[in-house]
Amino acid sequence: MGSWDELCILCGACPEGGPHDLLHPEGIDDYARQLADEIDPYNDDLFDTIRNALKYSIPQKTLLFRAEWLPNGMGSRQYCSDVCVALGYFGKDEGTVPRDRDGIPDGRNVQVRRVTDSSSGDFERVLQETVVQNEDVSAGDESAEEDEVSGEESFEASKLDLYSMCAVAHGSPNIWLHERCYHYMQSWIDWQSLPRFIALPSSGEELSFAGELYEIANSRKQTRDSDTTLLPCVDYDGIEATLEQWQDRFAPARRGTKYLARALHEGLQGKDLFPALLKDFRAWMFMRPDIWPKPLEAIDTTATTVFTTLPINPISAIPLIDTLPNELLLLILRELPLPSLLALSSTCRSLRALITEPSFMDCVLKEAILRGSLKWILPVSSYKDEVQSCYESLRLWHPAVSESCQSDGDLIDESDLNALLVSPQLPRIAFVRACWESDSMMNRKRLWGLVKQFEAVWRSYRLHGWEVDRFYPSAEILDTLQIVQ
Numbered sequence: 348m349g350s351w352d353e354l355c356i357l358c359g360a361c362p363e364g365g366p367h368d369l370l371h372p373e374g375i376d377d378y379a380r381q382l383a384d385e386i387d388p389y390n391d392d393l394f395d396t397i398r399n400a401l402k403y404s405i406p407q408k409t410l411l412f413r414a415e416w417l418p419n420g421m422g423s424r425q426y427c428s429d430v431c432v433a434l435g436y437f438g439k440d441e442g443t444v445p446r447d448r449d450g451i452p453d454g455r456n457v458q459v460r461r462v463t464d465s466s467s468g469d470f471e472r473v474l475q476e477t478v479v480q481n482e483d484v485s486a487g488d489e490s491a492e493e494d495e496v497s498g499e500e501s502f503e504a505s506k507l508d509l510y511s512m513c514a515v516a517h518g519s520p521n522i523w524l525h526e527r528c529y530h531y532m533q534s535w536i537d538w539q540s541l542p543r544f545i546a547l548p549s550s551g552e553e554l555s556f557a558g559e560l561y562e563i564a565n566s567r568k569q570t571r572d573s574d575t576t577l578l579p580c581v582d583y584d585g586i587e588a589t590l591e592q593w594q595d596r597f598a599p600a601r602r603g604t605k606y607l608a609r610a611l612h613e614g615l616q617g618k619d620l621f622p623a624l625l626k627d628f629r630a631w632m633f634m635r636p637d638i639w640p641k642p643l644e645a646i647d648t649t650a651t652t653v654f655t656t657l658p659i660n661p662i663s664a665i666p667l668i669d670t671l672p673n674e675l676l677l678l679i680l681r682e683l684p685l686p687s688l689l690a691l692s693s694t695c696r697s698l699r700a701l702i703t704e705p706s707f708m709d710c711v712l713k714e715a716i717l718r719g720s721l722k723w724i725l726p727v728s729s730y731k732d733e734v735q736s737c738y739e740s741l742r743l744w745h746p747a748v749s750e751s752c753q754s755d756g757d758l759i760d761e762s763d764l765n766a767l768l769v770s771p772q773l774p775r776i777a778f779v780r781a782c783w784e785s786d787s788m789m790n791r792k793r794l795w796g797l798v799k800q801f802e803a804v805w806r807s808y809r810l811h812g813w814e815v816d817r818f819y820p821s822a823e824i825l826d827t828l829q830i831v832q
């Protein structure tokens with residue numbers, strides 16, 4: 348079938364980051380009919396209006412085309428860098444896994460490669476970083492991709508023409524993730540809460556993170572799906588529907604017509620319908636997850652409440668939870684997902700008064716961000732640029748800090764960031780609400796949820812080991828591998 352896309356085992360996007368078209372040009376008439384019928388089958392004008400809008404989505408294709416309606420942070424080269432991480436075994440024979448008898452190697456000697464130039468689930472090049480002395484950097488090596496100065500030394504990245512086979516379609520047990528997804532998985536799994544590995548069948552030696560992930564992906568009863576290339580034990584929330592040989596179009600991920608119907612009702616037409624179409628097509632799942640929201644207007648730090656207060660009947664019973672000491676209550680409430688917290692506040696007036704009291708709500712949100720259900724808002728320190736990017740956004744929420752603190756370009760560490768996050772001047776309620784309205788942050792939250800699903804599978808693997816034994820000892824094939832430092 349020529350070429351095709353395969354999907355990142357964590358986020359479900361292809362290496363380039365997902366679709367860049369709404370739908371296939373030849374499908375516009377049928378799709379417009381389907382949308383019009385779903386919204387109002389008796390309104391003859393709807394079909395034309397929707398069809399005209401969809402026609403605008405077809406970009407003038409040039410070599411490096413990018414549709415002007417595609418939001419920033421979405422589409423090729425904007426979702427992520429083109430670097431992925433491949434895990435597994437890469438033999439001297441074209442980067443394939445040395446298969447032996449009827450099994451695959453176990454996870455004990457899994458190799459980790461930074462790879463690039465994807466091709467139908469495989470990768471054509473490996474990134475290699477070497478340390479060089481500073482004076483050598485100015486010599487201008489043609490193969491240098493990036494230089495990162497670090498004291499007296501810098502890192503020079505070069506690409507090696509080495510093939511890394513990961514394609515599910517070729518039956519490879521190797522797996523790959525976007526580099527960012529790899530860091531998210533390492534950082535967001537709560538390793539403290541997982542049991543030590545007790546089910547290793549033979550030696551009892553501990554595996555690396557990559558080794559365990561490789562074994563998890565290959566030891567499930569249901570192996571990776573040959574159509575979606577994803578793990579059946581993980582719920583990817585429908586993103587896999589966008590893989591139709593290639594992951595080029597948003598339309599297959601659509602759920603309903605709520606936003607389109609509302610926009611049509613408001614009289615919008617043509618390109619003005621695009622934001623609504625993208626919402627119904629759930630394009631936010633393909634938005635890069637590291638753009639922290641900026642305040643739309645100057646922050647009024649005196650405006651603290653967004654909740655209406657309701658009178659409380661003094662003789663009504665106080666709910667039991669309301670009688671707990673505040674410290675204990677905070678410990679419980681910080682773990683609740685935000686929608687559940689708000690749902691709890693709607694159960695009775697007494698709880699509503701407690702939870703929506705601005706300073707208490709502020710405390711709950713602060714705890715939830717630092718240690719609870721909103722931890723996904725924090726940047727991942729191991730991933731380049733996240734701390735800086737989050738800090739720059741938070742500064743804007745905090746006018747006093749914005750003027751007095753670090754200027755652009757200064758190196759930020761986590762203590763600077765935490766100082767901003769816990770600062771009483773940060774309008775936390777408004778900031779969290781803005782996160783909820785941000786496609787980028789909602790995708791970040793989605794990725795956090797996926798990592799938590801992997802955490803549950805990881806726990807089961809640590810407790811019970813392989814669901815199915817498909818392995819032979821990897822030590823048997825070590826001398827047949829390509830080793831890249």
Ligand SMILES: [Zn+2]
Nearest residue numbers: 355358525528
């Ligand atoms: Zn990914």
